[in-house]
Amino acid sequence: MSTYPITLPTKEERHKLFGSVPPIKGTKPTEKEKMIDLQNTPKNFLFALDAVGISNVKHPVVIQDGETTQATIATFELSTSLVQDRKGINMSRLTEQLDQYHHEGWVVTNESLIQFARDLAERMEQAEGQLTIRYPWFFSRKAPATGLSGLMNAEVWQTVSVNTETDEATLSVGLTINVTTLCPCSKEISEYSAHNQRGYVTMEASLRDEAEEFNWKQELLDAAESNASAPLHPVLKRPDEKRVTEMAYENPRFVEDMVRLIAADLYEMDPIASFFVECRNEETIHQHDAIARITFDKDAQ
Numbered sequence: 001m002s003t004y005p006i007t008l009p010t011k012e013e014r015h016k017l018f019g020s021v022p023p024i025k026g027t028k029p030t031e032k033e034k035m036i037d038l039q040n041t042p043k044n045f046l047f048a049l050d051a052v053g054i055s056n057v058k059h060p061v062v063i064q065d066g067e068t069t070q071a072t073i074a075t076f077e078l079s080t081s082l083v084q085d086r087k088g089i090n091m092s093r094l095t096e097q098l099d100q101y102h103h104e105g106w107v108v109t110n111e112s113l114i115q116f117a118r119d120l121a122e123r124m125e126q127a128e129g130q131l132t133i134r135y136p137w138f139f140s141r142k143a144p145a146t147g148l149s150g151l152m153n154a155e156v157w158q159t160v161s162v163n164t165e166t167d168e169a170t171l172s173v174g175l176t177i178n179v180t181t182l183c184p185c186s187k188e189i190s191e192y193s194a195h196n197q198r199g200y201v202t203m204e205a206s207l208r209d210e211a212e213e214f215n216w217k218q219e220l221l222d223a224a225e226s227n228a229s230a231p232l233h234p235v236l237k238r239p240d241e242k243r244v245t246e247m248a249y250e251n252p253r254f255v256e257d258m259v260r261l262i263a264a265d266l267y268e269m270d271p272i273a274s275f276f277v278e279c280r281n282e283e284t285i286h287q288h289d290a291i292a293r294i295t296f297d298k299d300a301q
């Protein structure tokens with residue numbers, strides 16, 4: 001049984017008590033110049049690699065959207081290709097570059113992401129640099145009847161790949177938003193009511209070179225919400241709630257309907273070369289979800 005007050009040993013003594021030991025006098029070099037650079041030792045390592053790097057890197061960023069900027073927290077994947085005769089890349093240079101960009105006041109745009117990927121490739125002395133940045137994008141949403149506003153967010157991402165030998169860059173963008181979907185079958189067969197659910201719409205689109213002015217976040221968001229039974233809102237008073245409830249009843253959607261209607265909107269957007277759409281409904285009458293997907297390449301038709 002403890003008696004109070006306790007007379008504590010010093011912090012150093014406490015650490016020793018719990019098993020800490022002093023560092024040994026090692027034989028391996030401690031200066032960088034004397035350490036073996038395993039990654040850069042040339043040998044035939046059997047295969048070149050498409051991508052090697054780091055993922056799940058969380059970092060604050062400033063995003064530019066047209067005239068406005070937004071500070072948010074992004075999750076990065078940073079990578080480069082790797083030639084056959086090098087064992088590895090120098091991974092510390094990936095986060096080193098991120099820190100450097102951050103201190104230089106980096107504002108994320110499609111163009112600056114392409115430049116970032118190009119710099120990664122050059123810093124790593126490899127042909128290709130790649131990155132994916134994923135973050136919550138916040139936007140203002142007004143209630144349909146009272147006009148009261150609040151902030152919503154969608155998960156968005158941009159994936160960039162730059163080949164420094166051919167100077168080719170590819171850019172794809174994506175967005176996930178949740179919406180209301182009301183079951184057409186339930187509406188059809190029931191004397192009253194219809195079950196509805198929270199649908200998760202995910203879209204990914206590869207953009208053409210000339211898509212610089214394309215407001216992709218807003219366009220993808222509109223494609224998902226305008227084809228749903230009803231969009232979601234942060235603030236709803238009674239007149240608003242009546243409006244969205246009736247709106248959902250007027251626009252019943254299966255997951256198949258959602259994906260086809262969104263595909264039609266993306267098909268009509270010229271800056272998009274190919275796309276993927278998925279709708280996943282968290283069913284309220286089942287434990288399982290309902291899903292539908294489509295991938296479509298306009299140039300392959």
Ligand SMILES: Nc1nc2c(ncn2[C@@H]2O[C@H](COP(=O)(O)OP(=O)(O)OP(=O)(O)O)[C@@H](O)[C@H]2O)c(=O)[nH]1
Pocket residue numbers: 032037039088089090091092093
């Ligand atoms: N290539 C590679 N590196 C790894 C792996 N796992 C950990 N590392 C990293 O190895 C790193 C050592 O960094 P390097 O960038 O090679 O260090 P360096 O050679 O002193 O760096 P430079 O001066 O830029 O050449 C640490 O940052 C570790 O994170 C791995 O699976 N592959």
